[in-house]
Amino acid sequence: MTGKNISKLEKVISGGYCIGCGGCAVDDNNITIRDDIFGMPQAEIERNSFSDEICPFASTISEDEISDRLYKQNTSYDERIGRYISNYIGFVAEPGYRDSGSSGGMVSWVLAQLFLRGEIDGVIHVGTQRGSGYAYRVSETLDEIVENSKSRYYPVHYDEVLKSILGNGKKYAFVGVPCFVKSVRLLSLKNEDIAKSVKYCIAIFCGHMKTKAFSEMISMQQGISPSKLKSVDFRVKTKHLPASNYNNQVCYTESTGEERYCEPVPISDLYGLDWGLGYFKPRACDWCDDIAGETADLSCGDAWLPEVVNDPHGNNILITRNLLIDSIINDGIENGSLVLSSTNVEKVYESQAGNYRHRREGLSVRIADANKSKTWAPAKRTNASSFEVSARRQALYRHRGKISIRSHSAFIEAKNRNSFLFFMIKMLPYEIFYHFLNRRPIRGTVKTLYQYGQYAKRVFSASS
Numbered sequence: 001m002t003g004k005n006i007s008k009l010e011k012v013i014s015g016g017y018c019i020g021c022g023g024c025a026v027d028d029n030n031i032t033i034r035d036d037i038f039g040m041p042q043a044e045i046e047r048n049s050f051s052d053e054i055c056p057f058a059s060t061i062s063e064d065e066i067s068d069r070l071y072k073q074n075t076s077y078d079e080r081i082g083r084y085i086s087n088y089i090g091f092v093a094e095p096g097y098r099d100s101g102s103s104g105g106m107v108s109w110v111l112a113q114l115f116l117r118g119e120i121d122g123v124i125h126v127g128t129q130r131g132s133g134y135a136y137r138v139s140e141t142l143d144e145i146v147e148n149s150k151s152r153y154y155p156v157h158y159d160e161v162l163k164s165i166l167g168n169g170k171k172y173a174f175v176g177v178p179c180f181v182k183s184v185r186l187l188s189l190k191n192e193d194i195a196k197s198v199k200y201c202i203a204i205f206c207g208h209m210k211t212k213a214f215s216e217m218i219s220m221q222q223g224i225s226p227s228k229l230k231s232v233d234f235r236v237k238t239k240h241l242p243a244s245n246y247n248n249q250v251c252y253t254e255s256t257g258e259e260r261y262c263e264p265v266p267i268s269d270l271y272g273l274d275w276g277l278g279y280f281k282p283r284a285c286d287w288c289d290d291i292a293g294e295t296a297d298l299s300c301g302d303a304w305l306p307e308v309v310n311d312p313h314g315n316n317i318l319i320t321r322n323l324l325i326d327s328i329i330n331d332g333i334e335n336g337s338l339v340l341s342s343t344n345v346e347k348v349y350e351s352q353a354g355n356y357r358h359r360r361e362g363l364s365v366r367i368a369d370a371n372k373s374k375t376w377a378p379a380k381r382t383n384a385s386s387f388e389v390s391a392r393r394q395a396l397y398r399h400r401g402k403i404s405i406r407s408h409s410a411f412i413e414a415k416n417r418n419s420f421l422f423f424m425i426k427m428l429p430y431e432i433f434y435h436f437l438n439r440r441p442i443r444g445t446v447k448t449l450y451q452y453g454q455y456a457k458r459v460f461s462a463s464s
């Protein structure tokens with residue numbers, strides 16, 4: 001597969017820009033999704049494939065073009081969040097959603113409403129996988145839809161599940177991170193059966209994906225070997241901590257086969273949970289500028305805003321693009337099921353400001369670097385001159401890329417040595433330099449050392 005016949009899809013895969021969504025594998029049976037050595041699903045092509053127009057990183061169709069086709073009427077536009085009818089902030093008051101959801105429970109509540117009104121027969125979303133970890137699944141009862149709530153910071157692919165429902169005559173809502181929704185939209189443009197089966201798409205906002213090593217890192221620092229790990233509940237709420245300091249809880253299997261749970265631990269006490277550092281981030285995420293799921297009927301995120309972040313129960317920030325979903329939400333507000341207030345694009349941006357900076361401003365730096373080194377990279381709406389970036393911030397964006405790359409290899413070495421301390425030591429110089437570039441040399445370093453201390457405390461109490 002060399003020379004001028006190389007497809008863009010192959011360039012995506014060989015260049016490390018594949019997020020492993022599985023869209024191309026739905027389109028072409030010669031493509032299989034398999035985990036790479038870092039625990040990241042990746043497309044593998046048997047023979048030449050030209051499923052370019054399905055791939056969110058190879059297609060020439062941008063998020064703007066897709067959303068123009070779907071939502072041009074009845075919506076306003078802002079380049080940060082794409083097309084929108086309304087923006088809201090708040091949570092589900094109806095019992096059974098907020099407490100079991102990641103933020104305010106809005107994704108599961110809207111899915112339930114679509115199901116109860118007969119708009120859909122089921123939901124394609126992510127839930128627990130038999131054995132260990134998480135996977136895409138189909139939920140066709142109300143209980144299943146709600147039971148499979150919560151964010152899974154775990155890499156998944158949807159090809160097998162989507163193929164399994166095609167032609168069954170039923171209608172579904174698909175839930176995914178923005179790039180997954182984009183690939184489902186691209187599939188729907190090409191394949192009428194998919195367009196008919198996937199009636200609604202709901203996006204969850206996305207900072208970046210994590211490889212499977214992220215879960216293993218969380219379990220290893222609590223003394224649980226990756227071979228025993230069953231799953232991590234990434235979003236356990238507590239009554240006394242701000243929503244942003246949610247807990248992680250590890251579930252593992254004893255050698256007797258018995259399932260056990262570690263005590264939930266706040267993310268501030270765990271090493272490597274600062275999302276700004278970008279540990280275990282796939283390269284694709286540094287080439288993605290859709291934070292707000294611009295091709296989805298509804299996008300839901302965490303309202304990381306000072307006015308609500310201290311509420312431990314969690315709040316959503318929402319963007320509606322579909323008239324029916326917007327009216328379902330308004331009915332919910334009127335009948336008291338939802339406690340939502342209207343908000344504006346500024347607030348949506350503010351709730352994800354750091355994410356926007358890295359993914360838009362930082363992307364312009366990455367594009368300039370790729371242009372300079374004549375490296376092929378996916379076409380983006382951002383370009384090299386979209387932003388003026390200071391030298392320090394350029395260095396910060398580049399350093400984050402180095403942290404991600406080093407975290408993948410250092411963790412493999414740490415696993416081979418069965419030593420989490422090895423990983424922490426390997427990453428320490430990267431973290432300290434990051435804090436320096438991020439203008440938090442003292443605060444950042446103290447935080448890192450505190451996490452070292454928490455780790456030492458856990459090791460000590462386990463051995464005494």
Ligand SMILES: Cc1cc2nc3c(=O)[nH]c(=O)nc-3n(C[C@H](O)[C@H](O)[C@H](O)COP(=O)(O)OP(=O)(O)OC[C@H]3O[C@@H](n4cnc5c(N)ncnc54)[C@H](O)[C@@H]3O)c2cc1C
Pocket residue numbers: 100101102103104105106107108109125126127148149150151152153154156175176177204205206207208209210300301302303304316352355
């Ligand atoms: C990798 C990742 C990164 C994220 N980054 C951000 C961020 O930077 N900023 C932000 O505001 N929000 C982010 N989120 C979204 C956020 O964590 C919440 O999912 C969102 O606020 C919805 O909360 P909820 O209470 O309304 O959803 P819930 O009612 O809890 O429902 C969540 C739904 O999402 C589905 N789901 C869970 N994990 C996945 C997955 N990996 N892929 C597809 N579907 C899934 C579940 O099956 C469920 O249907 C991220 C989520 C993921 C998975």
Ligand code: SF4
Pocket residue numbers: 009012013017018019020021022023024025042043054055056057058183
């Ligand atoms: S990102 Fe998705 S569509 Fe593109 S190559 Fe990877 S698996 Fe295929």
Ligand code: SF4
Pocket residue numbers: 019177178179180206207208209284285286288289290
């Ligand atoms: S950051 Fe973009 S590419 Fe990465 S998982 Fe999220 S939506 Fe997909």
